[in-house]
Amino acid sequence: MAERIPIASDHAGFPLKQALSARLRELGFEVQDLGTGSTDSTDYADYAHPLAQEVSRGEVKRGVLMCGTGLGMSYTANRYPHVRAAVAWAPEIAALARQHNDANVLVLPARFLSDEEAVRILETWLNTPFEGGRHERRVEKIEREESK
Numbered sequence: 001m002a003e004r005i006p007i008a009s010d011h012a013g014f015p016l017k018q019a020l021s022a023r024l025r026e027l028g029f030e031v032q033d034l035g036t037g038s039t040d041s042t043d044y045a046d047y048a049h050p051l052a053q054e055v056s057r058g059e060v061k062r063g064v065l066m067c068g069t070g071l072g073m074s075y076t077a078n079r080y081p082h083v084r085a086a087v088a089w090a091p092e093i094a095a096l097a098r099q100h101n102d103a104n105v106l107v108l109p110a111r112f113l114s115d116e117e118a119v120r121i122l123e124t125w126l127n128t129p130f131e132g133g134r135h136e137r138r139v140e141k142i143e144r145e146e147s148k
């Protein structure tokens with residue numbers, strides 16, 4: 001059965017969302033498009049919340065968000081338990097976000113990437129495993145209130 005991947009953007013990310021959705025379908029994923037549906041001005045949090053809730057509840061393994069800078073989407077998604085939303089602007093960042101941080105949400109700064117660059121980042125994030133080991137302990141500490 002195909003893995004379902006939710007994807008969402010605001011107006012600034014809408015054109016890139018269309019391109020990445022098409023690529024995900026080509027790769028065999030079931031794409032769950034959570035909006036927005038056009039370049040009409042809208043509010044990023046309205047789209048980040050539903051996607052982050054799905055990831056947080058474990059209903060999906062991972063999801064993809066984009067807005068102009070990636071920042072508003074990442075702030076919103078990272079409010080949810082078990083969500084690790086990483087803004088990535090290069091394939092190397094996406095690889096490290098998986099290897100070291102076990103990022104389960106990829107956030108793209110749509111206004112600063114070409115479609116081709118974003119596809120390379122997406123594919124790197126999809127295909128890079130978490131390294132575990134010492135990074136497992138560090139990732140576990142993210143949700144602990146106390147330090148050390």
Ligand code: RB5
Pocket residue numbers: 010012013044067068069070071072073
């Ligand atoms: C929209 O103009 C822009 O503020 C938004 O896409 C995003 O960059 C916010 O973090």
